[in-house]
Amino acid sequence: MSGRQRVLLMVVGGLLFLASFALLFTLLSTATVEQGQIVQHLSETRAALARGNAAIEEAIARESAIPRLQERARSMGFISSSGEPVGPPLSLPITLPLRDPGP
């Protein structure tokens, strides 16, 4: 084998080594990215579920808020134990009309 042939052989060997290294790197990094994407997807799913839970919780809290319960009780015909109509807290903050503005 001549000197030139040896050089060519070394170049080809080097290229093949680089190519196989690149292939291995590509395979590993692809797997890593895939894993990362799965984890990210799971993470996003978890965040979406947390948002969903919070949205449901908000709806429940709004439905069971006292002004809303009073409203429902009133619409169902309930009145206060004293028989008087339920007062202004449903519309808090209240604004008071001046009964007698005076001079």
Added chain:
Amino acid sequence: MKEPASTLRLHQVALPPAMLLGLVVIRLIYLTFYAPGAPSGVQSLELHLEAQRGRILDRREAVLAMDAPRYQVVLEYPPIAHGGDPLRRAKWLEQVDEILNPMLGVSAQEAARNWPDTWWRLPIAKGIPEDLARAVSRRVEEIGLRGVRVLPYWQRVYPEGPLLGPVVGFVFFGTDHNGLEGRQGAAGVEKAYDAFLRGKPVILRVPVDAEGRPLPLKEEALAQPEPGGEVVLTIDRTIQAIAAEELARGLQESGAQRGDVVMLRPRTGEILAMVSLPTFDPNSPETLDRDARNPAVQDLYEPGSVFKILTMAAALEAGIVQPETRYLDHGCVEFGGAPICNWDRDLFPGGRGWLDMTELLIYSRNVGAAYLARMLGPDRFYAALHAFGIGEPTDVDLPYEATMRVRAYGDPDWREADLGRQSFGQAVSVTPLQMAVAVSAVANDGLIMRPFVVREVRTADGVWRIEPRIRRRAISVQTARTLREMLEAVIRQEASKARVPGYRIAGKTGTAQIPTPLGYDPQGTIASFVGFSPVEDPQVLILVKLDRPRRSPWGSEEAAPVFSRIAARILPLLGVPPSMSRP
């Protein structure tokens, strides 16, 4: 010359990898210099992932404040989206409008007019519902529209609205002492417990792709913000609602400008309700600037005759009087060069004659209170006020508590007349909470507890229960019990409108003048009542305060009925059996 066969074979083997490498190099050159949407030097972005703020619950775990998801449509980073070219930018915004305007009814072109260069994101629609957010997201993806993103965010909501506004407080967007931007508590429990509620946001510098999207390649990019802890209050929202309802009714009937109710357990210091009306709705930021305060903790007033409870306690404790000790009530008396008269001097110009100490409280004698102060002397009187915590903060776990120094003996601006006036609640200022806490010592066998609104804090690190804490002993057990009996007589014989059928009530009315820079306002009063029940084992103390009632100026006429109606409704709720049914 002909090449050897082995060399040709080598060329054949080397050619494909060499061509492959060449293609890679060409692609890199293209991506770097010619690809559309080149990142213009922007290779990373700072992402701020906001943590979900913790909930605030009432003592029965009802939600008072929480973070709820909302969605926003944002335009992102113009240099990436339009390559820094104004014509392309205009065309891009036109395209955005074509797609989003029919769905959202907003104009991106309008919104982008004031887009600061320093912002890489511009929200054009906030608070959109989830289904619309999904539709927009799908449409943007179908069209392949660049630089438009639908993002979730957290919004603070208060399901009970204004019912607990002053106590729960609210949040605002700002920078904290560490320089971190985000939502932070501005008032109430939101501020006092901000460190527990806020959670831990994630701030990342992440690489971006050609369209400016963060690349989740680094391990840190997967980090999630840590939600905030939960705070459980001592407040019961049902009791709070009853107090609000009855106070609102009291305001309407009396024509008072505003009012406060403080309700606490004297044995523990737990605050069960704290109402101030009119109030603000923490869900409506536009009302926050004007009204967002907690007057029960932040506003001082002269308490008037309810303060006689403390003067009497000091005198009993010092042993200078007994309940049956009598004094001669003249109607008016001179004290330190200033006249002190009873509130009913027009009806009884010469006073009511000989009265005992219980009658002093029953008829709310200013002259009698001054008589006690004179007998006590300034040293013992001010020592007693100090023991009751007057002039100092209660150490309640709410922010911005107001205090006013009591002008006391030894101060350069003290006059002897101050002692006389302070004995019946003038020339001394307290908050409704401070007054309630001071009187709670009488209900709690002489012990003053630290008032508190948070009973439990739950974080990822554990659960902390806040235990009742004794601040100090104000008076002896015997003095407290004696005074309870005397205050019961006040209700039995005079303040009939504070009575609650079936329950033994002890309390005292107060009608205070309102100080102004030009002296006391002749037009208005502060009508108040502080009482507790049942006398044999006090479970709850309620302070009612009405500012400037118009129908009647007197605490016995306006504040006492509010107390009565609240107590009648909440005592059964608290599981307190009627006194008459006890063995």
